[in-house]
Amino acid sequence: GAVVSQHPSWVICKSGTSVKIECRSLDFQATTMFWYRQFPKQSLMLMATSNEGSKATYEQGVEKDKFLINHASLTLSTLTVTSAHPEDSSFYICSAKGQFEAFFGQGTRLTVV
Amino acid sequence: AQSVTQLDSQVPVFEEAPVELRCNYSSSVSVYLFWYVQYPNQGLQLLLKYLSGSTLVESINGFEAEFNKSQTSFHLRKPSVHISDTAEYFCAVSRKETSGSRLTFGEGTQLTVNP
Numbered sequence: 001g002a003v004v005s006q007h008p009s010w011v012i013c014k015s016g017t018s019v020k021i022e023c024r025s026l027d028f029q030a031t032t033m034f035w036y037r038q039f040p041k042q043s044l045m046l047m048a049t050s051n052e053g054s055k056a057t058y059e060q061g062v063e064k065d066k067f068l069i070n071h072a073s074l075t076l077s078t079l080t081v082t083s084a085h086p087e088d089s090s091f092y093i094c095s096a097k098g099q100f101e102a103f104f105g106q107g108t109r110l111t112v113v
Numbered sequence: 114a115q116s117v118t119q120l121d122s123q124v125p126v127f128e129e130a131p132v133e134l135r136c137n138y139s140s141s142v143s144v145y146l147f148w149y150v151q152y153p154n155q156g157l158q159l160l161l162k163y164l165s166g167s168t169l170v171e172s173i174n175g176f177e178a179e180f181n182k183s184q185t186s187f188h189l190r191k192p193s194v195h196i197s198d199t200a201e202y203f204c205a206v207s208r209k210e211t212s213g214s215r216l217t218f219g220e221g222t223q224l225t226v227n228p
Contacts, residue, residue, distance in 0.1 A: 006156065034215060043203065043218045044157075093156050095216075100145060100164055101207075102216055104156040 002028045004096050006105025013084055013112055021079045021108045023094030029074035030096035035067075038091040038107075050077045084112040115140040115206050119219035127227050128196055134189040134222045136204030144206040146187040147216070148178055151201040160202070163187060174198075199226045 003026040013019050023033055031052045036044040048058045048069050056069035066088075068080040081088055089112045095102040120135040138144065145164050149157040161172040168180040178189045187204060201223050205216040 004156075009154075032214065041223075043220045046215060049215065091154075095157075097214055101147060101159055101162055102214075104149075104158070107154065107156045109154060 002026075002096065002098055002103045004030075004094065004103045004105045006094050006108055008108060009106055010109040011111070013110070015085055015112055016083055018080055018082045019084055019110060021081075021092055021094070021110075023077045023079070023096070023105050025075045025096045025103075028096075028098075030077075031074060032097040033071060033077040034095045034097070034102065035069060035077075035079050036093045036095070038093060040091075044093060047079075081110065084110070086112045088112050115142075115144060115208065115217040117204050117206055117217055117219035119202075119204050119222050121222050122220065123223045123225070125225045125227060126194055129193045131192050132190065132194050132198075132224065134202050134204075134224065136187045136189065136219060138185050138187065138204070138206050140185075140206060140208075143209040145209055146178075146180060147205045147207070148176070148187070148189050149203045149205060151203065151221075153200075157203065160189075194224070194226045196226050196228060198224060200224060 005024045007022045033050040035047045047062045048056045050056045050069045050071040052071045058064045071077040093107045095104045116139045118137045126132050147162045148160040150160045161170045163180045171177045176191045201221050203221050204219040
């Protein structure tokens, strides 16, 4: 199956700083990628849909100015958590649209201290 | 809109016992159905999918799921589980007309296999 690589796998940052998470499709071109957030013991919550060359579409309740998404190429989408706060601590997962299914990255554990 | 209900949040079983993880969905349009598995601190891996054709689909590691249109169900089964099957399992659907697009997930079922 297609491979999606997400980096970093974990990151610790100080409150008020920004953190960038990368999501790469390694062996295929992903015109559409998705960013999810997952709280402990819960399901995935879709944050936004990222389309190559255009603005991301955010789900209701997700602050677009806080969670900046850039999809500048067919193989890379980035999520930047700006001015991070402890409540932003979570597990973030990206996925890339395939022909029928989605392919997921390994996830990024963000801890804001 | 679509919705997915996983009827059991936790399923503890003993090694080599059979297991069934239940999934029901609701949708006004045709959907594709998926089971994903998530190990601790990792992303999701596709376990199996139903797109069309035979209603029984199988994975390479012994899991199978059966699509039942009349009951709108897609239950996951394995006749004999291993310790290594311990993980979180998510049932998901996507609209056929937007295949490969956004998924609607169930709440997940934690399968714990005990020795």
